[in-house]
Amino acid sequence: MFTVIAELSAALAAIKEATGLAKTIREAKTESEILAATSDLNMKLLSLQNDCFMLGDMVRLREESIMELKEKISHIEDFKRQTDGYKFEQLESGAFVYARKQVMNDTETTVYLCTKCFSRHVVSILQPTGKYSYDDNSGIRYVQSQCLHCSATYMMNKSPYKPDSGVYVL
Numbered sequence: 001m002f003t004v005i006a007e008l009s010a011a012l013a014a015i016k017e018a019t020g021l022a023k024t025i026r027e028a029k030t031e032s033e034i035l036a037a038t039s040d041l042n043m044k045l046l047s048l049q050n051d052c053f054m055l056g057d058m059v060r061l062r063e064e065s066i067m068e069l070k071e072k073i074s075h076i077e078d079f080k081r082q083t084d085g086y087k088f089e090q091l092e093s094g095a096f097v098y099a100r101k102q103v104m105n106d107t108e109t110t111v112y113l114c115t116k117c118f119s120r121h122v123v124s125i126l127q128p129t130g131k132y133s134y135d136d137n138s139g140i141r142y143v144q145s146q147c148l149h150c151s152a153t154y155m156m157n158k159s160p161y162k163p164d165s166g167v168y169v170l
């Protein structure tokens, strides 16, 4: 803001000086006085033209940054709308996610969002991979889900999966 105001003040001062020079030319008594004042006037007009170009550039840059900010605000508002009602939760595996209960086809289900993407203001629903993750420490199997945006995999809640005896009957 300061630079635009400074540039504008310089331009206004140049206009004032140019007006003064025009008055000098009008009231000049000799040819040399006219020549000197005309030369000064030309210099002032050139500097004024330069000020106008700079002001034009500043206004253009400002408009660009306003557009960028508007886009950012709209993205944040959109993100807030899409994540409304989601709560930060810890799953049985210990993993953290954003979760929201919602009713789909008369059944209540919980939708989970990727925390990594969430922190970058990206809404990405975790999708089940159909596989399980085995926790070596506890020996418990957890349902595995994946973020399709950043490819992170999550150990979710305990898996109902019961492995077979491992004995293949031929």
Ligand SMILES: [Zn+2]
Binding pocket: 114, 115, 116, 117, 118, 124, 147, 148, 149, 150, 151, 152
């Ligand atoms: Zn993700």
